[in-house]
Amino acid sequence: MILALSAFISIFTTLAIIAVLGKESFGFFQQVSIWEFLFGTHWEPLLEPKSFGVLPLLAGTLLIVVGSGLIAIPTGLMTAVYLSEYASERTRSIIKPIMEVLAGVPTVVYGYFALTFITPMIRLILPDTQIFNALSASIVVGIMILPMVASLCDDAIRSVPVSLRQGGYALGATPFEVTKNVTVPAAFSGIIASFVLAVSRAFGETMAVTLAAGATPNLTLNPLESIQTMTAYIVQVSLGDTPAGGIEYQTIFAVGALLFVVTLGMNVAANWIMNRYREVYE
Amino acid sequence: MNNFKSNIEKRKRIESIFRTICKALTWTSLVILVVLLYHVAEQGFHRLSPDFLSNFPSRFPDKAGIKSALWGSIWLISLVFLISVPIGISSAIYLEEYENKGKLARFIEVNISNLAGVPSIVYGILGLAIFVRFFGLDRSLIAGAFTMSLLILPVIIIASREALRAVPQSIRHGAYALGATQWQTIYHHVLPAALPGILTGVILAMSRAIGETAPLIMIGALTYVAFVPESIMDPFATLPIQIFNWASRPQAAFEEVAAAGIIVLLVVLLTMNLAAVIIRNYAQRKYRW
Numbered sequence: 001m002i003l004a005l006s007a008f009i010s011i012f013t014t015l016a017i018i019a020v021l022g023k024e025s026f027g028f029f030q031q032v033s034i035w036e037f038l039f040g041t042h043w044e045p046l047l048e049p050k051s052f053g054v055l056p057l058l059a060g061t062l063l064i065v066v067g068s069g070l071i072a073i074p075t076g077l078m079t080a081v082y083l084s085e086y087a088s089e090r091t092r093s094i095i096k097p098i099m100e101v102l103a104g105v106p107t108v109v110y111g112y113f114a115l116t117f118i119t120p121m122i123r124l125i126l127p128d129t130q131i132f133n134a135l136s137a138s139i140v141v142g143i144m145i146l147p148m149v150a151s152l153c154d155d156a157i158r159s160v161p162v163s164l165r166q167g168g169y170a171l172g173a174t175p176f177e178v179t180k181n182v183t184v185p186a187a188f189s190g191i192i193a194s195f196v197l198a199v200s201r202a203f204g205e206t207m208a209v210t211l212a213a214g215a216t217p218n219l220t221l222n223p224l225e226s227i228q229t230m231t232a233y234i235v236q237v238s239l240g241d242t243p244a245g246g247i248e249y250q251t252i253f254a255v256g257a258l259l260f261v262v263t264l265g266m267n268v269a270a271n272w273i274m275n276r277y278r279e280v281y282e
Numbered sequence: 283m284n285n286f287k288s289n290i291e292k293r294k295r296i297e298s299i300f301r302t303i304c305k306a307l308t309w310t311s312l313v314i315l316v317v318l319l320y321h322v323a324e325q326g327f328h329r330l331s332p333d334f335l336s337n338f339p340s341r342f343p344d345k346a347g348i349k350s351a352l353w354g355s356i357w358l359i360s361l362v363f364l365i366s367v368p369i370g371i372s373s374a375i376y377l378e379e380y381e382n383k384g385k386l387a388r389f390i391e392v393n394i395s396n397l398a399g400v401p402s403i404v405y406g407i408l409g410l411a412i413f414v415r416f417f418g419l420d421r422s423l424i425a426g427a428f429t430m431s432l433l434i435l436p437v438i439i440i441a442s443r444e445a446l447r448a449v450p451q452s453i454r455h456g457a458y459a460l461g462a463t464q465w466q467t468i469y470h471h472v473l474p475a476a477l478p479g480i481l482t483g484v485i486l487a488m489s490r491a492i493g494e495t496a497p498l499i500m501i502g503a504l505t506y507v508a509f510v511p512e513s514i515m516d517p518f519a520t521l522p523i524q525i526f527n528w529a530s531r532p533q534a535a536f537e538e539v540a541a542a543g544i545i546v547l548l549v550v551l552l553t554m555n556l557a558a559v560i561i562r563n564y565a566q567r568k569y570r571w
Binding site: 002003004006007008009010011013014016017020021024074075078079081082083086087091094095098099100101102104105106107108109111112113115116117143146147150174175176177179197200201203204205206207210211231234235238239252253256259260263264266267268271 | 293294296297300301303304305307308309310311312314315317318321322325368369370372373375376377380381390392393394395396397399400401402403404405406407408410411412432435436439486489490492493494495496499500502522525526529530537540541544547548551555
């Protein structure tokens with residue numbers, strides 16, 4: 001009985017998240033229309049005149065997601081291919097723990113690294129870059145999600161049976177051709193699922209982005225400018241002294257609800273892809 | 283036959299280019315790790331001293347220390363351990379040994395894997411609304427510990443289930459054959475055999491909890507705490523929060539203080555991960571099926 005009760009805590013947690021986000025967001029949307037929230041191009045909830053268009057925050061988040069994805073997805077996939085197709089056992093035994101360590105470094109450390117190392121580097125090459133910029137944050141978030149892409153892709157590629165590869169080699173294909181035409185297509189569902197999971201992780205990433213990307217809600221596609229992501233906004237509000245019940249307090253729940261819905265959607269999609277398109281080998 | 287042209291040279295060239303790129307990208311992660319660690323060490327090493335560990339935070343970078351944050355982290359992690367480990371392991375036992383098929387189990391399983399993907403800041407929002415405001419725990423250690431426990435529970439449950447699943451059925455059957463009840467079988471045979479795997483998962487979950495920042499900022503863990511917490515209702519700061527606070531200040535001197543804080547945090551994490559590896563190796567030697 002006690003055991004069952006503790007198993008249900010996970011369900012209570014989910015319900016509590018939905019209830020909390022739902023209740024406060026409901027209060028928020030009684031004062032601000034959903035249309036204005038989702039499609040307004042100006043986000044200024046703390047100063048008069050207030051405006052509640054979430055697009056600048058969403059654009060900032062997407063800038064980070066796209067930037068980090070461009071770094072982590074090709075690198076992660078190539079790393080996985082190298083680890084599973086080319087590398088010796090010894091190389092694997094070096095790279096795997098390094099990936100685990102990179103994945104275990106706290107995000108606040110990555111934020112510090114972006115702020116004090118990567119940003120100065122970027123400013124060396126592009127002096128016009130602002131101190132807080134999306135590029136620097138994208139790079140560290142990319143580093144952060146790289147181990148996840150690499151290890152999930154590695155699992156997916158390794159689960160392709162050796163006999164398929166041998167078939168390719170028997171036809172005289174080079175390892176690159178086997179990878180391109182046999183292994184990667186066979187592991188495709190797992191690979192895509194790993195991309196989706198990594199992107200969802202980048203979407204919800206908080207501390208590195210707060211430290212490195214700035215706090216300027218900015219509807220821009222220029223990665224050298226200061227921006228603000230949804231997560232960084234939530235942190236900014238909670239660092240200040242915001243009384244419960246006010247509309248400023250409710251904005252963090254509305255933004256949090258959007259964040260929750262998007263990441264949950266991506267995680268469900270990743271699971272669905274993995275189950276729906278999995279190629280089953282005997 | 284005469285117009286047959288071999289393309290093997292070109293194919294081999296592509297092959298070797300591809301291989302080189304893959305290799306280079308793979309080793310990039312090692313380079314990144316080395317650069318990261320070197321940068322932090324170079325910035326912060328000279329700020330490390332016994333004083334740094336025994337001083338409270340200060341607005342003067344020379345005097346700033348990490349005592350309250352270190353103790354805050356120790357308090358927090360002990361509470362999180364006490365809350366999340368019993369719940370996590372009992373959930374895993376229930377799901378793996380008692381309720382391992384059927385729609386309900388499937389539903390809980392999907393639910394847990396989705397919870398594992400929820401961004402940590404959403405747990406912070408949950409903690410703020412439920413523990414801080416609704417239960418009126420205020421910005422206390424216990425509110426932080428509950429929030430953090432909810433965050434790492436999915437990690438513990440998933441790891442423990444895998445450890446339990448790895449225990450061969452023959453051990454269970456042997457115990458049943460001797461007339462043991464299901465609970466006796468689990469308590470005396472399955473759980474001890476799965477314990478190393480569970481412990482590894484628990485330690486990894488704890489190191490995640492030590493490094494998490496966002497949910498604690500949400501529930502309002504203070505960044506300036508000039509005392510060591512004495513009860514679970516006291517306000518607190520933790521290592522990552524202190525580092526965040528220092529790193530977000532504009533003065534360059536605080537950058538070095540932040541780096542010193544990061545070194546302390548990384549040493550704590552490294553020790554824990556080392557423990558996990560040792561336990562894993564020990565278990566692999568002790569139990570062999």
